[in-house]
Amino acid sequence: MTLEPAEGVVQAVVLYDGRLLLVEDGHGWALPSGTPDPAEPAEATAARVVYELTGYLVDGTESLARHDGPPPDGTAAVVCQVLSGTPSDGAALTPEQVRWAPIPETADVQLPAAVREYLRGHTPV
Numbered sequence: 001m002t003l004e005p006a007e008g009v010v011q012a013v014v015l016y017d018g019r020l021l022l023v024e025d026g027h028g029w030a031l032p033s034g035t036p037d038p039a040e041p042a043e044a045t046a047a048r049v050v051y052e053l054t055g056y057l058v059d060g061t062e063s064l065a066r067h068d069g070p071p072p073d074g075t076a077a078v079v080c081q082v083l084s085g086t087p088s089d090g091a092a093l094t095p096e097q098v099r100w101a102p103i104p105e106t107a108d109v110q111l112p113a114a115v116r117e118y119l120r121g122h123t124p125v
Contacts, residue, residue: 054093
């Protein structure tokens with residue numbers, strides 16, 4: 001697998017124990033997101049952004065493909081695996097600005113269609 005440099009905004013989809021990692025973005029709850037450094041692949045961007053914002057160590061493992069082609073706004077979504085269950089010190093956000101939301105409680109969160117589709121396949125019954 002060749003990791004191509006990312007462009008635009010990268011959103012991290014972090015699931016753990018049936019819950020989705022969300023961060024406060026000033027307008028409500030959202031996926032952790034940020035822009036890539038020069039030549040940085042989306043998977044690395046997602047892992048870096050989650051760590052910088054929340055202190056959680058994750059591994060960006062899988063870019064979510066869209067069925068209708070590349071996103072018009074340049075936003076990419078990357079599924080991440082949690083590597084540490086406890087955040088490290090020095091995160092940009094306070095613990096109150098970070099939330100592990102059960103998937104059914106994310107209905108009000110603005111998420112790309114590819115992320116919603118992915119979550120449908122991972123929602124506990």
